[in-house]
Amino acid sequence: MIATIVGTGLIGGSLAITLKEKGVANWIIGVDQSEANLVKAQELKIIDEGASLKDAMLRSKLIILAIPVDALLQILPTVMDHAGPEHVIMDVGSTKEKILQLVAGHPNRGRFVAAHPMAGTEYSGPEAAIKNLFTQKTMVLCDVKNSDEDALEVVENLVEKLQMRLVYMNGVEHDLHTAYVSHISHITSFALALTVLEKEKEQGRIFELASGGFESTVRLAKSSPDMWVPIFKHNRNNVLDVLDEHINQLQQMKQLLESEDYETFYKLIQKSNKIRKILK
Amino acid sequence: MIATIVGTGLIGGSLAITLKEKGVANWIIGVDQSEANLVKAQELKIIDEGASLKDAMLRSKLIILAIPVDALLQILPTVMDHAGPEHVIMDVGSTKEKILQLVAGHPNRGRFVAAHPMAGTEYSGPEAAIKNLFTQKTMVLCDVKNSDEDALEVVENLVEKLQMRLVYMNGVEHDLHTAYVSHISHITSFALALTVLEKEKEQGRIFELASGGFESTVRLAKSSPDMWVPIFKHNRNNVLDVLDEHINQLQQMKQLLESEDYETFYKLIQKSNKIRKILK
Numbered sequence: 001m002i003a004t005i006v007g008t009g010l011i012g013g014s015l016a017i018t019l020k021e022k023g024v025a026n027w028i029i030g031v032d033q034s035e036a037n038l039v040k041a042q043e044l045k046i047i048d049e050g051a052s053l054k055d056a057m058l059r060s061k062l063i064i065l066a067i068p069v070d071a072l073l074q075i076l077p078t079v080m081d082h083a084g085p086e087h088v089i090m091d092v093g094s095t096k097e098k099i100l101q102l103v104a105g106h107p108n109r110g111r112f113v114a115a116h117p118m119a120g121t122e123y124s125g126p127e128a129a130i131k132n133l134f135t136q137k138t139m140v141l142c143d144v145k146n147s148d149e150d151a152l153e154v155v156e157n158l159v160e161k162l163q164m165r166l167v168y169m170n171g172v173e174h175d176l177h178t179a180y181v182s183h184i185s186h187i188t189s190f191a192l193a194l195t196v197l198e199k200e201k202e203q204g205r206i207f208e209l210a211s212g213g214f215e216s217t218v219r220l221a222k223s224s225p226d227m228w229v230p231i232f233k234h235n236r237n238n239v240l241d242v243l244d245e246h247i248n249q250l251q252q253m254k255q256l257l258e259s260e261d262y263e264t265f266y267k268l269i270q271k272s273n274k275i276r277k278i279l280k
Numbered sequence: 281m282i283a284t285i286v287g288t289g290l291i292g293g294s295l296a297i298t299l300k301e302k303g304v305a306n307w308i309i310g311v312d313q314s315e316a317n318l319v320k321a322q323e324l325k326i327i328d329e330g331a332s333l334k335d336a337m338l339r340s341k342l343i344i345l346a347i348p349v350d351a352l353l354q355i356l357p358t359v360m361d362h363a364g365p366e367h368v369i370m371d372v373g374s375t376k377e378k379i380l381q382l383v384a385g386h387p388n389r390g391r392f393v394a395a396h397p398m399a400g401t402e403y404s405g406p407e408a409a410i411k412n413l414f415t416q417k418t419m420v421l422c423d424v425k426n427s428d429e430d431a432l433e434v435v436e437n438l439v440e441k442l443q444m445r446l447v448y449m450n451g452v453e454h455d456l457h458t459a460y461v462s463h464i465s466h467i468t469s470f471a472l473a474l475t476v477l478e479k480e481k482e483q484g485r486i487f488e489l490a491s492g493g494f495e496s497t498v499r500l501a502k503s504s505p506d507m508w509v510p511i512f513k514h515n516r517n518n519v520l521d522v523l524d525e526h527i528n529q530l531q532q533m534k535q536l537l538e539s540e541d542y543e544t545f546y547k548l549i550q551k552s553n554k555i556r557k558i559l560k
Contacts, residue, residue, distance in 0.1 A: 181486055188530070197555060198525065199525070223549075225546045236540070244534070245478065247534065253471060257523070273503075279498065
């Protein structure tokens with residue numbers, strides 16, 4: 001099968017590598033608005049060739065859209081308009097509701113499968129692409145009842161070959177859940193980095209003491225604004241809800257410290273320890 | 281050398297293992313108010329024997345206090361009163377100002393070296409003790425001018441054998457810096473866990489989507505309240521300062537989302553990306 005990857009960055013590039021390795025595709029065409037990325041991706045042997053979207057669609061069965069969600073919303077109508085029964089269009093965007101609204105009722109809607117691999121790193125670009133990024137991670141497929149059976153089958157087969165766990169939900173659920181287990185983590189990391197960088201201006205030696213715990217909570221702050229601003233924009237209501245709740249929790253802790261109510265603080269930490277049952 | 285470790289948990293236990301392995305001590309006496317921990321530590325061959333503090337001090341040259349900072353403040357006067365010129369007393373507490381105030385002017389002050397290894401995990405107890413916890417990590421020694429030269433030499437030799445980087449500061453600096461690069465990370469992790477656990481009650485499927493980014497920012501929420509409440513208590517002013525600043529940053533992000541000022545939000549994330557220069 002010939003597959004086209006639109007967006008040859010961290011996710012698209014890692015998919016390209018893995019699809020070839022697992023035998024899902026034997027030829028990968030890369031499409032990228034950045035010529036530099038395309039050249040880089042070919043140098044790194046992530047893709048076999050670069051092409052325009054139009055040319056690539058003429059020759060590919062599977063088209064994977066792996067670009068930031070705002071760019072995705074812009075390009076998707078064109079891709080859908082040119083989709084034929086021979087095509088399977090799959091996106092891997094981090095928010096789903098707006099994308100699903102956009103394709104709803106399109107005559108070629110059945111050829112589209114909305115997917116989100118819950119995997120990534122804080123790096124971006126073709127150089128960040130790695131093997132095994134997806135192994136044992138979760139792939140969410142959204143609103144699959146609106147996809148044609150044969151298109152869904154192609155994607156489900158891909159998920160299996162990638163050794164991913166499969167979860168089905170609707171777009172509304174997806175966007176709510178990712179706000180809680182992904183988007184807020186990035187917000188807190190960005191904010192924490194800003195807090196500490198601000199302080200460093202006065203206190204140059206702060207980072208001498210940084211250790212694993214700090215790195216763990218702040219590493220997501222290396223993530224690209226090109227990817228994350230569109231996510232926050234498209235999932236604004238959910239992100240605002242969870243951010244509100246998070247600020248409330250922090251304010252409660254602040255008040256307990258101010259009033260020196262360490263007993264209640266102790267109980268709060270005990271309660272938060274229940275996260276152990278979730279994390280391995 | 282015979283060494284006594286008071287508190288045979290994660291830090292004390294890991295120290296015990298490493299001191300033996302690196303030949304700093306050839307016999308380790310464990311002291312712990314929990315009989316169960318002592319038995320466990322001996323079973324795991326972390327310590328060679330358990331003893332009372334008094335007996336242990338009679339036979340040891342090096343006494344390492346590896347207990348939560350509130351318990352440390354309680355036990356330290358007794359240890360200092362019984363210290364002789366043959367002893368080196370070293371603590372590994374996570375806050376330093378109050379401890380240094382407590383020993384200031386004590387007739388045996390010179391025998392005491394205030395230390396803080398910037399290493400740990402989110403686990404606790406003797407079972408959590410591991411080899412190589414300290415390798416390539418930073419050891420902070422505080423106010424060393426008030427320690428006797430020979431006592432300091434014993435600790436500096438230990439730091440070298442543990443293959444740790446050595447940093448000197450005063451207690452005030454230490455407590456300020458750790459508030460920024462350690463204590464606030466724990467607060468945000470606890471608060472994030474509470475935020476998400478709260479939501480899970482309504483939305484059971486949330487954790488199906490949790491991936492590496494979430495785990496990274498929340499893993500510190502597994503940390504023990506026995507260790508952390510005393511830290512927040514003793515470093516209350518610094519922690520409140522940084523918590524205030526962190527809440528401000530989050531509120532700023534919230535306002536930008538509310539007003540849909542994505543341009544400024546983009547710039548903020550770019551600014552926070554500068555944390556790259558700190559983290560590897």
